[in-house]
Amino acid sequence: MSKKFFICVVAAAVACLFAFSAFAADEKIKVALVIPSTIDDMAWSQAMYEGIKAVQAELGEDKMEVAVSERLWNAVDAGAAIREYALQGYQLIIAHGAQYQSLLNEIAPEFPKISFAYGTGFATESPNIFAYDPHAQEGAYLLGMIAGLKTKSNIIGIVGPVEAGDAIKFNKGFVQGAKAVNPNVDVRIAYTGSFGDLVAAAEIARTHIKAGADVLTGSSQQSVGAINVTKEFDKLFWLSTDMNQVSISPKTVLAAQVYNFKDTVKTMLDSRAAGELGGKHLELSFANNGLSLVYNEELAAEIGDDIKAKVEEAKGKLVDGSLKINME
Template sequence: MKKVALSVVLLFTLSCCLVSNGLADEGKVRLAFVIPSTIDDMAWSQAMYEGIKAVQKDLGEDKLEVAISERLWNAVDAGSAIREYALQDYDIVIAHGAQYQSLLAEIAPEFPETTFAYGTGFAAEEPNIFAYDPHAQEGAYLLGIIAGLKTKSNIVGIVGPVEAGDAIKFNKGVVQGVKSVNADADVRIAYTGSFGDLVAAAEIARTHIKAGADVLTGSAQQTVGAINVTKEFEKIFWLSTDMDQASLSPNTVLAAQAYNFKMVVETMLKKRAEGVLGGEHLELSFANGGLNLVYNEALSSEITDEMKAKVEEAKQQIIDGTLKISLE
């Protein structure tokens, strides 16, 4: 309990005292943002973009300059952009995707004064690389509770991107959350093999529904395609991750796990101002405020107070460490 409390206080300090600790008095920080999709993908990339822009709004554009390179799915193109930003003396280069880890491992040693960052990531061996790591399994477990209590067919469908990284953590959390409240429910997982194939995601969602699933979820940029499919059916619901996606389909998106990437950006700026250019693993969890659970108020009648109480109970157990979500 003491460790959790200390973590919360520390990250609160990092997040809330950015201006008052003197960072605003430093010279302009130049930050580059490299993403596989777009800043308006309503998923992974937009979640970080909004975090960056929120920090820029707090500090002012005269203190935080932001450059963006979009649609860099290709590793060669992404590597060229990352290297070019470093050559142009950008202070921080955020390569927003686990697929960029090997690129940063190769490029970062060549630019020891530049801070690089990627996520979802665990490895931060280089002294100038931050790896940020959303605990996707935590919010996924809570979404799983909602799915397990909400399903009438006892079939829950997951639209996965690739069987690796953050997607695996998310899927495992959903399965365990469902089973914690509905042991008879069948959780079915299918993968598109891509993070951004909206068409394939839509087809998997449609297949899940035709097979009887009445609650669906999934991760990565491709989920927009799957969410659009839910609009075609009555009483089919979606549970989101990365960010609140209710605006995509107000009548089907029940709730969302939303990442607080603003906190990650603030932490990196604070660390860099103190002379720490990387070499750290930055976690996002419910305990430190890196994760949030958001309900769609337009569908408030679909989630009962009893459901919310079970979700809140599990959330508190996750925060205090009495509930452990297995990633095995």
């Protein structure tokens, strides 16, 4: 093979790679987001919205259009919105919730040239569905360690939404992390039966506190209701997930597990541009920077260097795989 021919081959290959990149495409990509709550819920929905907007900021609004449908708890309404976006030619439709899986399994085969996505998810029954899967248990384990080391009463309360999916992963990781550093801790879990019932979440938080809990946590959009309750008490702490919720209560939120959806969205767009419309299980973990742990600097004195050192050591073991969380 001549040197000139070799150079031509390499150049052609590189050109193909650029052609497949979603970020080099001349066509304007249209992305739709269907969410159960709102883009400012300070939790699950906002985390994905900010991830999408970060990709749009990187590409430019002239290259990427974003549409959002909010408050679609009802499956019938959500299904109608998803179909409408498909009919309007949106290339990627993200139904942000495990509750939307059955809808996508029904709708996606009808629109084989459109990419759909949902999470927390594992199965991709159709070749044009992406399932994204935050490893909620990883950050939960670290938050559980903080709770186990901070509690004075040895009673910790979890305000759960629904006993399924992401909530179960979070709760299992949290309990194991707490007991790893404090075998005497009693972690009590109660569920509202809803992802968005702020009032019920607040009531469960009060019940935990009355029972002696001095550290609380919980997942989903409803957690804002519980966090607001913690503002009323001294030396009571909350540990967050989904987003950094410190701004809700700077005096009680100690630390947070944050979902970083930007790279997940970019991966879906790049895969689509390369001809893969779905069929992938996309994970978010500490190892791939899909997850991050942030501390409340205002409460730095409450989490000393000794606690941080133990937590960071465990985080390193999660990344290298030497620490395994039991999900059975």
